[in-house]
């Protein structure tokens with residue numbers, strides 16, 4: 001078929017599976033796992049986005065400017081005009097509270113983006129992702 005896909009047949013000519021090159025597998029792994037409903041155990045479990053908290057914040061929005069939906073990552077340059085409309089998400093909401101503190105995770109580089117809403121301005125803080133394993137040298141490369 002191609003260098004990337006080898007279909008495997010048994011002696012009777014029945015298809016028993018397919019062998020993908022590393023490159024092909026890396027490219028299609030996520031959609032395949034998603035389609036088949038397989039959870040990749042190596043991926044960190046993601047908490048669902050606290051969208052209800054975001055809705056509450058929008059509902060009680062008392063800042064003198066409209067609700068802002070743009071998010072940008074200073075670390076890798078990822079950006080969006082409306083994070084909630086991205087499918088799949090470029091940024092995942094990780095927390096939102098009534099004080100106007102909204103936190104996102106950059107899906108490209110895992111950096112944490114914190115937006116603070118004040119009366120007259122919005123400040124953004126970008127913290128590059130740090131593996132929790134980095135502090136212990138021993139476990140750094142182990143799973």
Ligand SMILES: [Zn+2]
Nearest residue numbers: 073076106109
């Ligand atoms: Zn980023």
